[in-house]
Amino acid sequence: MSLISKTALVTGAGQGIGRSTAQRLARAGANLIIQDIDADALSETMLHLKAFNVDVLTLTGDLTEADVPEQVVQDCVKAFGGLDIIINNAGYIWNGALHNHSETQWQAMLDIHATVPFRILKAFSEWLRPTAKAEIQSNGFACCRKVVNVSSVSGTQGSATQVGYAAGKAAVIGLTKTLAKEWGRYNVTVNAVAFGHIETRLTQGYSDSIPEIKVGDQQFRVGLSNQQRNALAQTVPLGRAGTVDEAAGAIYLLTLPESDYITGEILTCSGGA
């Protein structure tokens, strides 16, 4: 119960890595704000959280709408009186080689993977700065708070057909390293996890027709052909894709008190790839 009395926001908590992370943090005792664009998926996550004796607030909305990130942060602070942990996880893929990449596609990938975390953290700073300053004045130090941004090996190494996605996931690394420098004075650790191949709907295998997912009103082609999955597995020393629980474990490590002196780091969670 290392996160007891902490309050954590997890974006994109409706399924996949986000849902598993919410479960992991709840098991450690954290109260949660779970956010997603998909209300049905979020309700299902809520059912999974029933087993844990923690408070949970659900927030539905499209984080790429300009005022939603600020509203989310305000709702968290209003409901719980503060915010200790932020997991910027919401995301999706919209793949295509550069010559097929539209401006809309490029912008969409930057919006969800870079602008949304920027807006959430900017809104958080409005509450953080006066709060941390007051804590320093009365106790001599500010409580340690944690930000974990979700990146990808596409952002650290590049990935064919993912120019927009890779740029967004690289941008969030710049955001992470910069805020680690700016927010050290407030005792906030800011780190990122760069995932390799994790089993979710984004990486589901297919043999014939390419699967599609719905994000808001839009459909996106996702998945990896069985051939691509086999080729990928061969580049992974552990020989397989990661599970969502293993992905959540990597995020969890960076929320623990044991990581209080780790900031500005990019933890790769890729089975060694």
Ligand SMILES: NC(=O)c1ccc[n+]([C@@H]2O[C@H](COP(=O)([O-])OP(=O)(O)OC[C@H]3O[C@@H](n4cnc5c(N)ncnc54)[C@H](O)[C@@H]3O)[C@@H](O)[C@H]2O)c1
């Ligand atoms: N699965 C992988 O192999 C992998 C690898 C590297 C990085 N990632 C990253 O991990 C994160 C989670 O991905 P996942 O694989 O669990 O996918 P997922 O599709 O299972 O979950 C992502 C969640 O984000 C939500 N979301 C998307 N756009 C949103 C928006 N505008 N507003 C609010 N919610 C929104 C979706 O509804 C969904 O519930 C993403 O940032 C993804 O880019 C995944």
